[in-house]
Amino acid sequence: MDTIYALASARGKAGVAVVRISGPLAFWTVEKLSGSVPKQRYASLRSLKNAHGEIIDEALVICFEQGASFTGEQSAELQLHGSVAIVKSVLEELSNFEGLRLAEAGEFTRRALENERLDLAQVEGLADLIESETEAQRKQAMRILSGALGDKAAGWRTSLIRAAALIEATIDFADEEVPVDVSPEVLELLANVMLELEAEVSGVRISERIREGFEVAIVGPPNVGKSTLLNTLAGREAAITSEVAGTTRDVIEVRMELSGLPVTLLDTAGLRETTDVVETFGIARAKERANMADLRVILLLSKDDMPEIPPRDGDIVLIGKDDDGSESSLSVSGHTGQGIEKLVGLICERLSLLAAGASTATHERHRIAMTTALTTLESGRDQVLMGSERAELAAEDMRTAIRALDALVGRVDVENLLDEIFSSFCIGK
CATH class of the missing domain: 3.30.1360.120 (Probable tRNA modification gtpase trme; domain 1)
Structure with missing residues (x-):
C-alpha cells in the first residue's frame, strides 16, 4: 500500500x-x-x-x-x-x-x-461536521461521528441474528420434536426492532432539515410588509421593497441562524388575483414553496382579513405593517421593529419543537436502508404468524433485513457510494 x-x-x-x-x-x-x-x-x-x-x-x-x-x-x-x-x-x-x-x-x-x-455512517457524520455552520448541525454531526447510528444498527443486527437463528433451528430439526415454541421470542425480537426502526425513519426528514436548513416562508397579500420584514430579520437589504403591488416576482432566500438552528427565510410573491403572466407564475411558485416550507409566517393587512392560504398547525399568523403595535398583540412591523423580537421567539420555539423529533439517522440513504429492513421484517413477522411451514421464508426475510442494516453502516453493497461520498472531502482529510 x-x-x-x-x-x-x-x-x-x-x-x-x-x-x-x-x-x-x-x-x-x-x-x-x-x-x-x-x-x-x-x-x-x-x-x-x-x-x-x-x-x-x-x-x-x-x-x-x-x-x-x-x-x-x-x-x-x-x-x-x-x-x-x-x-x-x-x-x-x-x-x-x-x-x-x-x-x-x-x-x-x-x-x-x-x-x-x-463505519460508513461515521464517515458521513465527519463530512457533515466539516460542513456544519450552526450549533445544531455540529451536535447532530458529532452524534453520528461518535458512532450512535452504528451502535443502534449493531443492536438491531444482534436481535435479528438471534431471531433468524431461532427460526432456522426449527427448520434444521423439522423432523424432530422441538421442545419449545420459538415464535413468541421471535415475534418479540422483531417487534422491538421494528418499533425502533419506525421511530428512526419518521425522524430522518427533520434530521435532514437540521443538516440542510429549515425553511420559513413569509406569505401574504401584496404590500403587507413581507420584503421589509425579511430585510429586518436578515439585517440587510436582501429584498427590494416598494409600494407598488407585485414587486416581488420570485422567491428570495436568505440563510441565517436562529437559536443554533440553520434557517432559510423565504420572501414570496404577494398572493392576489392578477392578469399579469409573470406575476401569476410568481404567485404559483410562492404557493408551492409555502406548501413545502417547514413553517409559514402568514401576514395579514388587518385582523378581519382571511389568509390567502389555509393555515396549518404551527403556522404563525400576524398582522403586518403595524408600526405602532396598535392593531393587535399578534402584529409585526419590519419598518419600526415592532414585534420582531416576539416573532423571532415564536419561530425559534416552533422550529425547536420540530428539531426535537430528529432521529439519529440523517441521510436519505439511511432512510432507504431502514425502510427496506422494516418492510422485510413486516413480511417476516407475517410468515412467522402463519406457522412453522413458512419458517424458511421468515428466515430469508430476516437475512434480507440484516443485509439492509449492514449496508447502513457500510458492511456490504456500498462500493458505488464511496466515490460520491469522499468527493465532498478536501485533500488532507
Missing part, C-alpha cells in the same frame, strides 16, 4: 500548518526528515531538513503506531509554522521520497473506513 501525504489544514498563511502522512513508510519518512522517530503519541520538537541538509523548519512531530491512528495505519503529523513557503518546501521534499504520493480527496478518511476505524 502507498504511503500518502497532504496538507491537512487550510491553505494560506496561518499560525500553524499541519501535514499528515499515513502508510507503511510514515516513520521512515519522519526519520529521513528529522533524523529520528520520536516516541509515539508524544509531541516532539524536531528540525526538518531537506536532502541537502538545510533546515526547512522547526516543527512539532507526532507519530502514531499502526492501530492507534485516525487511519488505522502507521501515521505522522508535522505541525509546521504556517508559512506558505515552508509548507511548499515540505510538500516538495515529500514528493521526492520514493513510495510516497500526494493523497486524493478524502483518502485519509477512506483508509479509516477500510481499516474499520470508522
Whole structure:
C-alpha cells in the first residue's frame, strides 16, 4: 500500500500548518526528515531538513503506531509554522521520497473506513461536521461521528441474528420434536426492532432539515410588509421593497441562524388575483414553496382579513405593517421593529419543537436502508404468524433485513457510494 501525504489544514498563511502522512513508510519518512522517530503519541520538537541538509523548519512531530491512528495505519503529523513557503518546501521534499504520493480527496478518511476505524455512517457524520455552520448541525454531526447510528444498527443486527437463528433451528430439526415454541421470542425480537426502526425513519426528514436548513416562508397579500420584514430579520437589504403591488416576482432566500438552528427565510410573491403572466407564475411558485416550507409566517393587512392560504398547525399568523403595535398583540412591523423580537421567539420555539423529533439517522440513504429492513421484517413477522411451514421464508426475510442494516453502516453493497461520498472531502482529510 502507498504511503500518502497532504496538507491537512487550510491553505494560506496561518499560525500553524499541519501535514499528515499515513502508510507503511510514515516513520521512515519522519526519520529521513528529522533524523529520528520520536516516541509515539508524544509531541516532539524536531528540525526538518531537506536532502541537502538545510533546515526547512522547526516543527512539532507526532507519530502514531499502526492501530492507534485516525487511519488505522502507521501515521505522522508535522505541525509546521504556517508559512506558505515552508509548507511548499515540505510538500516538495515529500514528493521526492520514493513510495510516497500526494493523497486524493478524502483518502485519509477512506483508509479509516477500510481499516474499520470508522463505519460508513461515521464517515458521513465527519463530512457533515466539516460542513456544519450552526450549533445544531455540529451536535447532530458529532452524534453520528461518535458512532450512535452504528451502535443502534449493531443492536438491531444482534436481535435479528438471534431471531433468524431461532427460526432456522426449527427448520434444521423439522423432523424432530422441538421442545419449545420459538415464535413468541421471535415475534418479540422483531417487534422491538421494528418499533425502533419506525421511530428512526419518521425522524430522518427533520434530521435532514437540521443538516440542510429549515425553511420559513413569509406569505401574504401584496404590500403587507413581507420584503421589509425579511430585510429586518436578515439585517440587510436582501429584498427590494416598494409600494407598488407585485414587486416581488420570485422567491428570495436568505440563510441565517436562529437559536443554533440553520434557517432559510423565504420572501414570496404577494398572493392576489392578477392578469399579469409573470406575476401569476410568481404567485404559483410562492404557493408551492409555502406548501413545502417547514413553517409559514402568514401576514395579514388587518385582523378581519382571511389568509390567502389555509393555515396549518404551527403556522404563525400576524398582522403586518403595524408600526405602532396598535392593531393587535399578534402584529409585526419590519419598518419600526415592532414585534420582531416576539416573532423571532415564536419561530425559534416552533422550529425547536420540530428539531426535537430528529432521529439519529440523517441521510436519505439511511432512510432507504431502514425502510427496506422494516418492510422485510413486516413480511417476516407475517410468515412467522402463519406457522412453522413458512419458517424458511421468515428466515430469508430476516437475512434480507440484516443485509439492509449492514449496508447502513457500510458492511456490504456500498462500493458505488464511496466515490460520491469522499468527493465532498478536501485533500488532507
